[in-house]
Amino acid sequence: MGLSDPHPSNFVDLNKHSNLQIDSRTLLLGAIFMLLLLISTLSFVYFLYTCIRRSQSATIEARPATSIRPPSVGLDKATINCLPIVQYGSSQLSGSDTCRVGECSICLGVFQDGEKVKVLPLCYHGFHAECVDEWLRSRPSCPLCRACVVRVDSLIQSDLP
Structure with missing residues (x-):
């Protein structure tokens, strides 16, 4: 009835399994994945920036000309x-x-x-x-x-x- 096995089967013994080592191919694939993730994130941020700038310039151009006042010049x-x-x-x-x-x-x-x-x-x-x-x-x-x-x-x- 007692537990005779001190190492239950649900724990992994790192000493017995040598296949957990990271080889150079896995490291290269991980670096490529991180680089692609960074590039796609920066592309998305740039896309949002250009969309916001376009919408702001469109609202400025859509205003009637009467609301845009020339710079105020005083009297001589x-x-x-x-x-x-x-x-x-x-x-x-x-x-x-x-x-x-x-x-x-x-x-x-x-x-x-x-x-x-x-x-x-x-x-x-x-x-x-x-x-x-x-x-x-x-x-x-x-x-x-x-x-x-x-x-x-x-x-x-x-x-x-």
């Missing part, structure tokens, strides 16, 4: 210098709707009485001259409401000889 120095400058708190400002705001929305400084304020002609928003001049050199719109600073038809008429 002559146009910026032509904008009206008024004194804040003067009778010119108090009775009219020339300057709707009591502070410069660019630097957040409050206008003092007698301070010079540059007023944009179409939206009547006022700013410190140095603040809005720097803004208008890079963008042709009001910093507060984004309205055009000058009318397009006035630019077209000024370009005509």
